[in-house]
Amino acid sequence: MKLYQMDGKNAFLNGLTQEEVYFKQPLEFESENFRQYVFKLNKALYGLKQAPKAWYEKLSLLLLKSGFERGKVDKTLFCKNYESQFLSVQVYMDDIIFGAINKMLCEDFSKLMQIEFEMSMMGELKFFLGLQIKQTPKGIYIHQTKYVK
Numbered sequence: 001m002k003l004y005q006m007d008g009k010n011a012f013l014n015g016l017t018q019e020e021v022y023f024k025q026p027l028e029f030e031s032e033n034f035r036q037y038v039f040k041l042n043k044a045l046y047g048l049k050q051a052p053k054a055w056y057e058k059l060s061l062l063l064l065k066s067g068f069e070r071g072k073v074d075k076t077l078f079c080k081n082y083e084s085q086f087l088s089v090q091v092y093m094d095d096i097i098f099g100a101i102n103k104m105l106c107e108d109f110s111k112l113m114q115i116e117f118e119m120s121m122m123g124e125l126k127f128f129l130g131l132q133i134k135q136t137p138k139g140i141y142i143h144q145t146k147y148v149k
Contacts, residue, residue, distance in 0.1 A: 001099050001100065001101050001140070002099055002100070002101075002103065002106065002124065002135060003097055003098070003099035003124065003125040003133065003135060003140065004097070004098055004099060004106055004110070004121070004122070004123065004124055004125060005095065005096070005097050005098075005122040005123070005124075005125045005128065006095070006096045006098070006110065006113055006119045006120065006121055006122060007094060007095055007096075007119065007120045007122055008055070008094035008095070008096070008117060008118070008119055008120075020040060024038050024039075025037070025038070025039065055094065056076075056091065059091060059117075060078070060091075062112075062116055063078045063089065064078075066080070066112065067080050068080045068089065074090075076090060076091040076092065077089070077090050077091075078090075078091070082102070082105060085100060085101055085102050085105065086100065087099070087100040087105045087106070087109055088100065089109070092129070095128070096113070096119075097125055097128065098110075099125075130144065130147060131143075131144060132144060132145060132146060
């Protein structure tokens with residue numbers, strides 16, 4: 001199995017908020033004609049506590065519509081079966097790790113994500129959340145050599 005990584009560019013700006021969120025105008029950007037007005041957000045913003053949830057809901061809806069099944073225990077894990085093979089997708093904030101034995105399944109998934117969202121393909125998974133990942137024909141090894149040094 002080969003693991004790959006994608007990064008969402010401005011991922012949190014892709015989500016739509018489910019609740020009404022208002023904010024006052026920043027001091028340097030006040031409208032001269034409407035100083036007393038507040039603004040209603042139509043989409044999520046970075047720093048907004050609802051942004052990660054809105055992004056996750058939009059992403060998971062796409063994955064579910066595309067035939068993926070959500071994990072029963074880990075709700076950020078998605079799997080899709082293809083006859084005798086499968087593709088596994090793990091979502092962590094705006095980073096996505098995915099893998100399959102069949103490289104074409106990974107390429108198709110990468111294309112889907114890049115069509116739907118502004119995503120960067122980071123290539124084979126080598127480093128994630130402070131862990132170093134080494135992928136060999138014998139298996140996948142996780143270590144923290146840089147951290148130890």
